[in-house]
Amino acid sequence: MSTTVDKSGPRVRDMFGEIAGRYDFLNHLLSLNIDRYWRWRTVRIVPPAPGAKILDLCTGTGDLALAYHRAAGGKAQIIGADFCYQMLDIARQKAAKAGAGQSITFIEADAQQVPLDDNRFEIVCAAFGLRNVADTDAGLAEMTRVCAPGGQVAVLEFSTPDRQPFKFIYSWYFRHVLPRIGQLFSRSAAGAYNYLPASVGEFPQGEQLAARMRAAGLTDVTHRGLTLGIATLYVGTKRPEIRGQ
Template sequence: MDKRTTHFGFQDVPVEEKAGRVADVFHSVAKRYDVMNDLMSFGVHRLWKRITLERSGVRKGNAVLDIAGGTGDLTRQFAKRVGPTGRVVLADINASMLNVGRDKLIDAGVGHEVEYVQANAEELPFDDNTFDCITIAFGLRNVTDKDKALRSMARVLKPGGRLLVLEFSKPTNALFEKVYDQYSFHVLPRVGQLVANDADSYRYLAESIRMHPDQATLKAMMEDAGLERVEYTNMTGGVVALHRGIKL
């Protein structure tokens, strides 16, 4: 039996248990996920995603994989950009999130243009050199083996393809970081209780953000996975960072 441990928020848990625990969190919050995103970020997550879209370079005819695509915000925009000659795959390890995303996209009139795949980012079920662009927005921090997942993403990228990782990161201002901590650990769980009837899941989300690699560490991890010209852009004072790398 594997005796290794990994972090689930601030807890140490057996490696084989983390995926199930993360799944329980997102099963719990799936139906209120969009509302909570708006409340948690004061709507700014829409700007972060818009910048990700612009930096993706996606155009007509491209093949795009949106990992941990959740409720489909990025997928919807990619479907518009690639057009009928392109391909967009929304992938998520969590069936509840995938179902909510599919329903939301179908209601928006774009569901028939999108493929839905339940998949683990560490073992993507696609051939080598398949996609022009891969995005993972606010999902990498929940992956058990991030290095393995990044290698898997690099494998399925075409030469010249781009990987974009949008994720919470480390604030660049110490005073702002203290305010952010107060908000994350005291306000956020209360909002989660009021809106989603689930304080524990949002407490985990706050903890998972603190355990995620900082900007420079994630940049090095992407380079180790075989990506080139890796760079990152801090947004909202480093609360979020967008990392971009290219497979040459």
């Protein structure tokens, strides 16, 4: 797929490093707090078993990892991975404050080359992260590789609503209002809040992303729109190992 948005690692890492301190505030403001609901839905649609091993890739400030910690009653073993240390610093502080310091470990890692063993996690997830990874297929391949046979891969990502008149109203907000508010509060030199609609606009969605997940080796891939299609949750299963053959 041809791409015009610059998603080179250093650019994306610097951009998130620059806005890390304002990231949570702006996330909740610009989504009117609906982002919390999307992560809440994710952990309910892909629930953790007691003691589950979970990897949250592109964890950022750790909100999905923390949602899984709460959903598992503190009993999951969670790794949050991201290549931006400024985001991870905030994630670590939030986990310590939430009493999750023992059950969540944060590591600095690129989603395209995850330094973790094959077949290790029952749940591998990424919220609003995969879109930023330079090579989507490499990210999906890594998510699938580290997922245990029979485990689930969940991708929560922005999408474009397809029903009028909401599509028109939301597109106007997303392209014209959100970047201005984001820029005002973040003062991002890298234009992080112009990057957001641009990157969503060219990222595969719906069946297109589902097909890429199947190509990565996942089965039973489903996708469901959340909040009139502003976000979509994609879920796939790694084929269980067939023994005795």
